Amino acid sequence: MRCDLCGAMIPAGSEIHSLVADSASVHGHDPSLDGSRILTACSVGHLADLQHNYRQKPFINAELWASKIALALQQHPDGLSTPQLAAATGLNTLQIERAIDWQREHRQSEHDPAPPPTQPADRE
Known part of the structure; x- marks a missing residue:
């Protein structure tokens, strides 16, 4: 050790x-x-x-929640809906939202920008 x-x-x-x-x-x-x-x-x-x-x-509770979400998503590489994520992590919807917000802020503060949002296809 x-x-x-x-x-x-x-x-x-x-x-x-x-x-x-x-x-x-x-x-x-x-x-x-x-x-x-x-x-x-x-x-x-x-x-x-x-x-x-x-x-x-x-x-920071939101950091803990973000870590729990990351672990759950590693175990489900095809993704999870919010209700599935809540079941997998034991978090409620508000905690999930706060964790995602914390992750975005943390990523931006680390100079690791999130990918740009996708634009919907133009419909004419």
């Missing part, structure tokens, strides 16, 4: 672990773990640094 801070290999049995809040973390099989991240460190000092870093990061 490697230290999450420095990447050093940690001898078996000497790892130090902690659980921290992280709205970007979604567990693939246990939704009760969504929003939590397990940290692994090689020393008490590195664990403290990692914990400090995660405490400085705000927990």
Whole structure:
């Protein structure tokens, strides 16, 4: 196992672990773990640094919801309707809308623009 801070290999049995809040973390099989991240460190000092870093990061519900949606869509590459997405994620329609809005804003702030909207074909 490697230290999450420095990447050093940690001898078996000497790892130090902690659980921290992280709205970007979604567990693939246990939704009760969504929003939590397990940290692994090689020393008490590195664990403290990692914990400090995660405490400085705000927990954003819409980020968690967007991650849950992304996981569900990865498992359904042909897409899902909003009701199907709600069933697959346990989110309601408002949470899905807020997650999509957050994702759009986040993508734009990362200078990764969304593809342009498609224009309907001209009908004459």
